[in-house]
Every structure is written in C-alpha cells, then in structure tokens.
Amino acid sequence: MLKKNEIIILKKNQRHQRSIELTMKKILYILLLLVAGIQVQAQSFSVEATPDTNKLMIGEQVKVNLRVTYRVDNGAVNVVFPALYDTINEFVEIVSKSAIDTVIPDKNDPYRFYQEQNIVLTSFDSGYYVVPPFQFVINNDTVETDAFLLEVNTMEVDTTQGIFDIKAPISEPFSLIDWLKENWWWMVAILVLAIAVYVLIRYLKNRKPKVQEEVVIPVIPYHVIALEKLEKLKQEQLWQNGKVKLYHSHISEILREYIENRYQINALEETTAEIVYGLRLQLISAEQMNKLTQTLTLADLVKFAKEQPLPLENEQSLTFAIAFIESTKINTEVTN
Known part of the structure; x- marks a missing residue:
C-alpha cells in the first residue's frame, strides 16, 4: 500500500500536469487566433490589373484598369499606387494615365473600399509582349498584380495581288457656280460692307451741323461775394464763442480778396501798410481808408500780438468792413 505522503505527492503531480495541459491549450488557442487574424488581414485587400483587350493592331491603344480593394474593419489602410513612367x-x-479615384463603399458593406486608376498603353512593334506586374505598397507591404500578355498585330497584306503605282489625281472641271458655292460668304461680306459705306456717306452729307448753344455764366460782382461772406461770418458768431482770432482772420481775408479783385493789387500777399500805400491813388475817401486801416491793423494785432479786443471793437471791425465794401463797390446798375 502507498503511504500517506506518497499519495499526497502523487496528487500534487497530477494537479501540476493538469495545469500544464490547460496552459498549453490556452497558448495553442491564442496562436490559432493570431494565425486566423493574420490570414484575415492578409486577405483583407487585393490588387489587380485588367486590360480591356489583349489583342490590338500597331498604334492602337488598350486601356488597363489598376484597382486595389481593401477593408477598414481593423483601421485605416495606407495605399501607394505604382510609379508610372513613359514606358x-x-x-x-x-500614352496617358488618369487620377486615382476612390470609390465610396456600398451601404451594405461600409468597410469595403476600392481605389482605381486607368492607364492607356500602345505599341508600334508587332509581337507578343508581357506587361510585368504592377507593384502596390499597402501598409508598407509590397503587393503585385498578375502579369498579362499583349498581342500586337500588323495589317494583313494580300500577297496574291500585285503591287500597283499610285493613281494620278483626277481633274474635275471647275465652273463659276462651283466658285460661288465656295466663296459666297465673301460676296455677302463685300455687299454688306458696300451698303454700310453708302449709308454712312449719305448720313454724313445730310447731317446738319449741330449748333452749340452758348452757355452764359453770370458773373457775380466781387462786392456781392464779399458781402455774402461777411454776412455768413456774422451768423457764425465766432468771437461770441471765444474764437476771436479766427473771426478777425476771416474779416482780414475777405477784405484782402475784395481789394485784390477790385483794384488788381496783390493784397493777399501784402502787409497792411503795403495795401494802404497801394490804394493811395484810388478814389477812396479818407474816412473809409481810416476804417480799412483800423480793421486790418486790429486783425494783425489779434493774429500776431494776441490782442484781446473789446466786444465793441469786434462788432466795429465787421461794420467797418461792410461799410468799406459798400462805399467802394462798382455800380452795376444800368441807368436808362
């Protein structure tokens, strides 16, 4: 009989063996899943190159469709199409190649995509030519299409017939009607041009010269302009609002413009003394000369010496300016 200790050791060995068997089964199961996953992933895309024909004549063209089909169940797929050159x-x-087009998946299988590109091939030598596989790069793996054969044929020549010279061109009689059929539009164009020239000449001969009406622009007298400016200055009430310097500058400028236009002296550029000296020979009363001198001098003091006139002096400057213009204006009234 087995002793108690031997029985215990035997049971432990049995349990250990069962544990090893379970572990091995788990490892095998995981390996099977990995292999199945690799197979699914390996089969999740395919590439193909399909020509629309394998037979063509010299110089004819064949269109080849390059297509890659893939699934995105397990994530995005990076696809690089073959590099195509001239030959x-x-x-x-x-001959040509199209852009790569991605086709929207079917709603019944939204994880299945495919991209395609069409290329056009040709050959100018008869024979049988193998188009080698096109290489795609998918998720850094290189995948190739199947190669295919092109059969390029020449035109069949009937060797039973003899070789003949090229026939000479046949001359056909050419009539006036034939010429008109070929050149009628020139005749129509010349006729239309002749009619247009005739109509233009008649129009120019019969056209009456257009008499331009003389526009008379009324000339506003200088004194009217000056008096209107002084009236506007009065309405602005500059000195009443603290703008004394601006007020007297406007009065001086209006008087100088009037004197320059009335007496043809450069009053806008001259000093007060030069203006008074320039008016010494004009028919101006001493009273009005004194008012003019006083008004211009006060404006100079306000502008350059920061003089602060009394309210009465401000009003007098405007009154004196109006009086000077009124007394020296040119009488434009016509006496019957």
Whole structure:
C-alpha cells in the first residue's frame, strides 16, 4: 500500500500536469487566433490589373484598369499606387494615365473600399509582349498584380495581288457656280460692307451741323461775394464763442480778396501798410481808408500780438468792413 505522503505527492503531480495541459491549450488557442487574424488581414485587400483587350493592331491603344480593394474593419489602410513612367518596356508605351479615384463603399458593406486608376498603353512593334506586374505598397507591404500578355498585330497584306503605282489625281472641271458655292460668304461680306459705306456717306452729307448753344455764366460782382461772406461770418458768431482770432482772420481775408479783385493789387500777399500805400491813388475817401486801416491793423494785432479786443471793437471791425465794401463797390446798375 502507498503511504500517506506518497499519495499526497502523487496528487500534487497530477494537479501540476493538469495545469500544464490547460496552459498549453490556452497558448495553442491564442496562436490559432493570431494565425486566423493574420490570414484575415492578409486577405483583407487585393490588387489587380485588367486590360480591356489583349489583342490590338500597331498604334492602337488598350486601356488597363489598376484597382486595389481593401477593408477598414481593423483601421485605416495606407495605399501607394505604382510609379508610372513613359514606358512599360522597350516595346510598350504609356500614352496617358488618369487620377486615382476612390470609390465610396456600398451601404451594405461600409468597410469595403476600392481605389482605381486607368492607364492607356500602345505599341508600334508587332509581337507578343508581357506587361510585368504592377507593384502596390499597402501598409508598407509590397503587393503585385498578375502579369498579362499583349498581342500586337500588323495589317494583313494580300500577297496574291500585285503591287500597283499610285493613281494620278483626277481633274474635275471647275465652273463659276462651283466658285460661288465656295466663296459666297465673301460676296455677302463685300455687299454688306458696300451698303454700310453708302449709308454712312449719305448720313454724313445730310447731317446738319449741330449748333452749340452758348452757355452764359453770370458773373457775380466781387462786392456781392464779399458781402455774402461777411454776412455768413456774422451768423457764425465766432468771437461770441471765444474764437476771436479766427473771426478777425476771416474779416482780414475777405477784405484782402475784395481789394485784390477790385483794384488788381496783390493784397493777399501784402502787409497792411503795403495795401494802404497801394490804394493811395484810388478814389477812396479818407474816412473809409481810416476804417480799412483800423480793421486790418486790429486783425494783425489779434493774429500776431494776441490782442484781446473789446466786444465793441469786434462788432466795429465787421461794420467797418461792410461799410468799406459798400462805399467802394462798382455800380452795376444800368441807368436808362
């Protein structure tokens, strides 16, 4: 009979063996899942190159559709299409290639995408040519399409017939009607141009010269302009609002403009003394000369010496200016 200690050791060994078996089963199960996942991932995309025909004549063209189909169940897929140049090989040339187009997945299978690009091939030598596989790069793995064969044929020549010279061109009689059929639009254009020239000449001959009406712009007398400016200055009430310097500057400027236009002296650029001296020979009364001198002198003192006139002096400057203009204005009234 087994002793008690031996029985205990035997049971422990059995449990340990069962634990090892369970662990091995788990590892095998995980490996199976990994292998299945790799197979699914490996089969989650495919590439193909499909020509619309394998037979063509010299110089004809064949369209090849490059397509990659993939699934995005397990995440995004990075696809790089083959690099295409001018030729496939020394006998097959690439005529054109389209942009890469991504097709929207079907609503019944939203994880299935495919992209495609069309290229056009041609050949100018007869024979059988292998178009090698096109290489795609998908998630950093290189995947190739199947190669395909192109059969390029020449025109069949009937060797039973002899070789003949090129026939000479046949001359056909050319009539006036034929010429008119080919050049009628020139005749119409010349006729239309002749009619247009005739109408233009008649129009120019019969056109009456347009008499321009003389626009008479009334000349406003200088004294009217000056008096209107002084009236506007009075309405602005500058000195009443503390703008004494601006008030007297406007009076001086209005008087100088009037004197310059009335007596043809450069009053806007001259000093008060020069203006008074320039008016000495004019028919101006001594009283009005004194008013003018007083008004211009006060304006100079306010402008350059910061004189602060009394309210009465402010009013007198405007009154004196109006009086001077009224007394020296040119009488524009016509006496019958």
